[in-house]
Amino acid sequence: xxxxxxxGDLDRDEALLVLETAEKLRELADRPIKKLPTLRGRTIVxxxxxxxxxxxxxxxxxxxxxxxxxxNFSAKGSxxxxxxxxxxxxxxxxxxxxxxxxxxxxxSGAPHRLAHSGWIQSCVVNAGDGSHEHPTQxxxxxxxxxxxxxxxxxxxxxxxxxxxxxxxxxxxxxLLSTLGAEVTLVAPPTLLPVGVERWTCATSYDLDAxxxxxxxxxxxxxxxxxxxxxxxxxxxxxxxxYGLDAARMAALPEHALVMHPGPMNRGMEISADVADSTxxxxxxxxxxxxxxxxxxxYLLLAGAGSAVDDTVPEQRRGRA
Amino acid sequence: xxxxxxxxxxxxxxxxxxxxxxxQGEAARSVLDEADIARALTRIAHEILERNKGAREVVxxxxxxxxxxxxxxxxxxxxxxxxxFGGVGALDVTMYRDDLRLRPTxxxxxxxxxxxxxxxxxxxLVDDVLFSGRTIRAALTALDxxxxxxxxxLAVLVDRGHRELPIRADFVGKNLPTAADERVVVSLRExxxxxxxxIAKREPVGEGTS
Numbered sequence: 001x002x003x004x005x006x007x008g009d010l011d012r013d014e015a016l017l018v019l020e021t022a023e024k025l026r027e028l029a030d031r032p033i034k035k036l037p038t039l040r041g042r043t044i045v046x047x048x049x050x051x052x053x054x055x056x057x058x059x060x061x062x063x064x065x066x067x068x069x070x071x072n073f074s075a076k077g078s079x080x081x082x083x084x085x086x087x088x089x090x091x092x093x094x095x096x097x098x099x100x101x102x103x104x105x106x107x108s109g110a111p112h113r114l115a116h117s118g119w120i121q122s123c124v125v126n127a128g129d130g131s132h133e134h135p136t137q138x139x140x141x142x143x144x145x146x147x148x149x150x151x152x153x154x155x156x157x158x159x160x161x162x163x164x165x166x167x168x169x170x171x172x173x174x175l176l177s178t179l180g181a182e183v184t185l186v187a188p189p190t191l192l193p194v195g196v197e198r199w200t201c202a203t204s205y206d207l208d209a210x211x212x213x214x215x216x217x218x219x220x221x222x223x224x225x226x227x228x229x230x231x232x233x234x235x236x237x238x239x240x241x242y243g244l245d246a247a248r249m250a251a252l253p254e255h256a257l258v259m260h261p262g263p264m265n266r267g268m269e270i271s272a273d274v275a276d277s278t279x280x281x282x283x284x285x286x287x288x289x290x291x292x293x294x295x296x297x298y299l300l301l302a303g304a305g306s307a308v309d310d311t312v313p314e315q316r317r318g319r320a
Numbered sequence: 321x322x323x324x325x326x327x328x329x330x331x332x333x334x335x336x337x338x339x340x341x342x343x344q345g346e347a348a349r350s351v352l353d354e355a356d357i358a359r360a361l362t363r364i365a366h367e368i369l370e371r372n373k374g375a376r377e378v379v380x381x382x383x384x385x386x387x388x389x390x391x392x393x394x395x396x397x398x399x400x401x402x403x404x405f406g407g408v409g410a411l412d413v414t415m416y417r418d419d420l421r422l423r424p425t426x427x428x429x430x431x432x433x434x435x436x437x438x439x440x441x442x443x444x445l446v447d448d449v450l451f452s453g454r455t456i457r458a459a460l461t462a463l464d465x466x467x468x469x470x471x472x473x474l475a476v477l478v479d480r481g482h483r484e485l486p487i488r489a490d491f492v493g494k495n496l497p498t499a500a501d502e503r504v505v506v507s508l509r510e511x512x513x514x515x516x517x518x519i520a521k522r523e524p525v526g527e528g529t530s
Contacts, residue, residue: 024428303425
């Protein structure tokens with residue numbers, strides 16, 4: 001595999017390889033010198049057409065810790081505002097000799113287009129496209145869960161909230177089911193996507209019924225910028241029925257984790273005391289994100305095959 | 321999370337498998353058996369103590385995968401003789417290799433530095449086979465990012481010659497003259513099930529350390 005476009009592209013072995021690699025790279029965070037020479041002289045472009053704090057900084061830190069050169073591109077203040085197309089932007093990057101392009105785009109499928117159109121030769125990493133996918137977020141979520149709970153086989157994960165607009169939910173369902181976890185999506189009917197019954201997960205409208213038998217509860221941000229219809233009557237009503245507060249957290253099993261991909265709407269889907277509680281691993285998710293993104297960049301860029309799957313069977317080495 | 325939850329990926333299993341098959345399938349020549357390996361490690365342990373006048377400042381760092389186990393065994397022998405000892409750890413050098421771009425992506429190993437660190441200590445790097453010297457060069461670079469040892473020494477179970485860099489070992493289990501197209505295969509109980517060092521005909525694409 002040359003690109004990371006969807007969490008569904010990873011089979012179990014590949015997903016575990018990324019997670020194991022990240023585990024090794026996580027140790028680096030505790031060292032005084034947090035840098036490896038591995039991708040020296042490689043150029044990684046962060047191509048962000050949509051606002052982002054966490055993901056862009058995380059990819060930038062990951063690339064820099066591997067000694068790659070990083071070029072940050074954000075649509076605001078660039079020629080995109082003058083009407084430049086994705087193709088022309090891509091051709092510009094290609095001419096500059098980018099080895100990898102990390103792309104965040106408001107349109108679902110933009111990274112796929114970039115990877116398969118023949119405009120560029122470099123690796124493409126999807127850093128979130130529309131309401132489609134966000135594979136590195138799913139990887140870091142799985143990584144965080146494994147650090148606390150061990151192997152995910154048979155673990156129950158509830159993903160709660162605005163599933164309809166959430167690329168995080170979609171990628172997590174794909175990856176977590178690959179890793180053997182049982183995922184339940186909890187949301188009002190209006191915020192579940194059409195065709196969700198074909199996803200590899202269960203669905204529920206009742207958060208209180210799901211919580212007592214859950215190992216991980218992942219709260220999703222209510223995406224106001226994508227709320228172009230009346231999906232629920234009022235913010236207060238949503239918060240009452242689907243928000244995680246101290247009382248609901250008490251219904252969780254002792255060992256259960258509370259996660260949120262950020263940015264949080266405190267008081268909306270998650271109350272401040274829950275977000276800051278000891279159950280919450282939200283800040284740790286950010287730390288782990290850097291390790292996961294280092295692992296992805298290493299596996300895509302470091303070897304001759306630049307391929308996740310080439311690492312697996314020894315016999316294939318003959319081709320290199 | 322402990323690695324025991326999941327297999328460390330097919331790669332390692334495949335390495336082990338191909339190792340066993342090729343060694344059995346060809347006219348492999350056995351060089352060291354279990355007792356020879358044990359004696360060599362005991363001698364190396366004593367040489368390390370002698371050279372450094374004790375082990376208080378000595379930190380052994382094994383290079384994955386087999387170097388880690390060898391370092392552990394040498395450490396055991398040192399602890400049995402000497403009261404104070406700097407400790408045993410592991411140093412993965414994958415990210416520092418100079419051949420990363422020439423081969424498919426490698427699986428990373430584990431790095432573990434003893435609590436007290438390596439600043440001002442004598443670090444003894446431990447590996448199974450010394451060949452081109454490139455692994456050791458990578459290890460020296462990796463050490464730069466971890467601390468500043470007072471001195472770095474090198475212990476290997478087998479020195480097979482064919483150096484490509486000005487690097488030599490301080491402690492050698494056995495000097496083994498080999499042809500460039502031969503492979504030295506070290507098997508240890510923990511990683512390979514048996515205890516031996518054999519010389520086999522080299523595969524078209526061999527392993528870095530052999």
